[in-house]
Structures are given as structure tokens and as C-alpha cells.
Amino acid sequence: MNILITISYYIPNISGLTIYAKNLAEGLTQKGYKVSVLTSDYRKEFKSGSLDRRVKVVRVWTPFLLGRGPIMPTFIFNSFFQVLKAKVVICQLPQFEALVIAFWAKVLCKKLIVTYHCDLAFWPGWINKATVFASYVSHFFTCLMANKIVVNSEDYAKNSKFLSLFKRKLTYIYPPIKLDEIEESIIFGKNEYTYKVGFVGRIAKEKGLEYLLGTIGYLQKYLGKRVAIYIAGPGEEVIGGNHQKELATLLAKYSKYIFLLGTLSDAQLVAFYKMLDVFVLPSVERMESFGMTQVEAMMLGCPVVVNNLPGAREAVLKTGMGEVVNVKNPDEFAKAIAKVIKGRKTYVIHQTVVDKIFNINNTIDSYDKLINV
Incomplete structure (x- = not known):
């Protein structure tokens, strides 16, 4: 057919x-x-x-x-x-x-x-x-x-x-x-950071990255200065506009703690998820109806902090593998990230459970x- x-x-x-x-x-x-x-x-x-x-x-x-x-x-x-x-x-x-x-x-x-x-x-x-x-x-x-x-x-x-x-x-x-089972050995950014917060997706207006970057000062308050944010995904080449330019001030202000990795291969993505302490999905528009990347992270044992958006919160509510939060409140957002990192073992469920659901x-x-x- x-x-x-x-x-x-x-x-x-x-x-x-x-x-x-x-x-x-x-x-x-x-x-x-x-x-x-x-x-x-x-x-x-x-x-x-x-x-x-x-x-x-x-x-x-x-x-x-x-x-x-x-x-x-x-x-x-x-x-x-x-x-x-x-x-x-x-x-x-x-x-x-x-x-x-x-x-x-x-x-x-x-x-x-x-x-x-x-x-x-x-x-x-x-x-x-x-x-x-x-x-x-x-x-x-x-x-x-x-x-x-x-x-x-x-x-x-x-x-x-x-x-x-x-x-x-x-x-x-x-x-x-689905995820590529092959993991490519790669070092992302610098190893000097104790806590690694990650995002995967287009650097686009609807993704709410300004709210993620706005948590850095608060994260340092709760976790110290050994915390970094890693962003993987297309930036300047995104169709319909270059939101990376709009984030320039924040990127410059916290340049020491932010790593823009660009688009990763499937194998690199597996290594990236495994490196993270927590994955975040700060999307603020209804254009984010699910967030497939958060499930990819869960499948590799990485807990998630997600904005309280219909659809986007589905994976966390279904698995309990993370926190749902209002990302527009930077203090609340940072507290949720710190909470998940510090209590990481209580959030991580067996991979087979995630695989069965999704x-x-x-x-x-x-x-x-x-x-x-």
C-alpha cells in the first residue's frame, strides 16, 4: 500500500x-x-x-x-x-x-x-x-x-x-x-563543572531559552558556581528567524557558564544526555505540544524539569521523572532544577518503564x- x-x-x-x-x-x-x-x-x-x-x-x-x-x-x-x-x-x-x-x-x-x-x-x-x-x-x-x-x-x-x-x-x-544505540565518545564544553543542565532543540523564540539563561544567578545561589548550561541544537540556521541574536546579551553576560554545541549527531546526542544531571524544557508557547527530547533524556536515565504547559508536561506527569514548574519565575525554576539535581536518584526510574510507556x-x-x- x-x-x-x-x-x-x-x-x-x-x-x-x-x-x-x-x-x-x-x-x-x-x-x-x-x-x-x-x-x-x-x-x-x-x-x-x-x-x-x-x-x-x-x-x-x-x-x-x-x-x-x-x-x-x-x-x-x-x-x-x-x-x-x-x-x-x-x-x-x-x-x-x-x-x-x-x-x-x-x-x-x-x-x-x-x-x-x-x-x-x-x-x-x-x-x-x-x-x-x-x-x-x-x-x-x-x-x-x-x-x-x-x-x-x-x-x-x-x-x-x-x-x-x-x-x-x-x-x-x-x-x-527512538534513539541511536551507538554512543560517540565526546567531551562537551569543560569538565570543571559539577552540575550540568542541558537543553536540546532549536534556538527559537517559542523555546523559552531566555528563562533558562535567566536562572543562572539563582542556580549559583542554590548549587554554587560549578553549574553550567549546555544547549544543543540549530541556532543561526533556524528557519524563520535567528533568535540567537536576541539572546546575545544573556549569552555574553554568562558566557563562562553557557556552552552552545550546535546540532549533534544521533550518537553524540546519546552521549550528551548521559552526561547531564538534569534536562530542561522551558518552552513557553503552545507550539510545544509534547517535547520529544525530554523523553529521549528520560530513556537514558536523565530526569527533567519542564514548564507547566499542556502536552509538554505529559511525560513528567506520566512517569514522575522530574518536576513541572512555572519557568517564567526564575527563582522557582532554579529551585526545581536544584531539587531534581540534589534528589536525582529519587526521580530516575528504570529505562524499561519509560520505554514501555513511549x-x-x-x-x-x-x-x-x-x-x-
Whole structure:
């Protein structure tokens, strides 16, 4: 059976969405499906139709980006032929062009499954607001035409006004999370620090990194000056803006205690998680609906401190492997980090328990059932 997954950006762009789509696509190929991914050619350096671990990646001509959105003039034609060849279409939202996919799926009598990752943020500026409004219109009609809507957690869905419009279509499936078993030997930053606090993700506005960096003075109060923050993930190359520039003052002020590591390989990521005393997820926007990286950390025995956001808090509440906190209060945030570090043994549960709750095979099996219903 041919499956088409559509997404605005795909690997090598690094984000929760792209990792989700990659793991889903590869997992479905292992079930015997022929999987294609339809996405933008945002870097203009990849061959369309190439195979990546048995997944066919079809890239659509993208002359430029508007904010975070790819502009694809020929998408309406490309998408028709790709939907025509598929039996089932899995559309990853947010995706402005999803309405085109949904229309073709309906016209061509294809099953349409929507993976609704997150709500969008109405940031200042008329271009941002107009783009988000247009995206919501597209998402509304896409969900209206969908057979099923997959959400990362019931906690997130219950707190989404948009998803409340489609309650009868919702199904809850945890993200497909997997880790490379190979660990690469590497030293991150300096070994002079006793306590290591880590974050993995894009250096983007919604990630709340300014609140994490703002805890350094408080952390030194509770843990002494032998504490450092390690940030792994894309920075200046993030699509839709360079938030690293906005953090420049804080980065300069605490440069001795902050290490920007850039994007790590899968093997390096394993070593990174194992090095940490605590992992933090300070995201402040509803664009963070789960936080796959915190589960990766848990799978390697690292406890977590996460902001009290619907969906993002799911993993900690489900496992008890960390603390949920209001990250906008730097003192409270720092106290939670110090509490987890000092009582680390009481938070860490056996890896098999985490693996059982967030097993990627369960995720792929759940999608398999949706495809064949």
C-alpha cells in the first residue's frame, strides 16, 4: 500500500516535526508500506525523488520563504499526482498548504489522516498575524475533511480551543521516539563543572531559552558556581528567524557558564544526555505540544524539569521523572532544577518503564490500525 506523508519541511531541517515525520515514515516502511514524503525544496540542494532509508522524498520547487512558510508555486500540481498514487495521506500540521492536500484527497477518494502537532502563536506584526490566520483557515478545512486527527496527548487536546471543534475525530498517539544505540565518545564544553543542565532543540523564540539563561544567578545561589548550561541544537540556521541574536546579551553576560554545541549527531546526542544531571524544557508557547527530547533524556536515565504547559508536561506527569514548574519565575525554576539535581536518584526510574510507556512500536502500530480501519 502506498502512503503519502506531507510536511512543509523535512530532514535535514531539524525540528520536532521533521524528526516525528522521519521516524513515522521509516516505521511504516518496516510494516511493509511504500512511503513517500512530499515536502519543500527549501535549500535547493537535494534531489527530488531520492530514497532515504526506503522512504521516497519528493521535494517541490521553493523559490523563497515567507517568514517560516515555504512558497511553492507548483505545489497544487505536484500534490495532485502524489495524492493520486497514494492510498492513504497523512498530513502533518502546521502546514499552510495542507488544504490543497485535503482537497485532492477528498476529490480522489483517499483516506486522510491529520497529525495535529500544535496550535500556532499570534506573535506581534501584521505579517505574522495574517500568516497565522490564513494557516488556521487552512487547518480548519483540512481537519473538516480528515477521517481522523492524531494528537500527541489528551492533555494537549483538552486545552486547545481549535481541537475542541473536532472532538469526535480525535485519537491520541504518543510521538514516535527512538534513539541511536551507538554512543560517540565526546567531551562537551569543560569538565570543571559539577552540575550540568542541558537543553536540546532549536534556538527559537517559542523555546523559552531566555528563562533558562535567566536562572543562572539563582542556580549559583542554590548549587554554587560549578553549574553550567549546555544547549544543543540549530541556532543561526533556524528557519524563520535567528533568535540567537536576541539572546546575545544573556549569552555574553554568562558566557563562562553557557556552552552552545550546535546540532549533534544521533550518537553524540546519546552521549550528551548521559552526561547531564538534569534536562530542561522551558518552552513557553503552545507550539510545544509534547517535547520529544525530554523523553529521549528520560530513556537514558536523565530526569527533567519542564514548564507547566499542556502536552509538554505529559511525560513528567506520566512517569514522575522530574518536576513541572512555572519557568517564567526564575527563582522557582532554579529551585526545581536544584531539587531534581540534589534528589536525582529519587526521580530516575528504570529505562524499561519509560520505554514501555513511549515505545515507538506502539506508535507505529496505532498508525497502522488507523490506516487499515
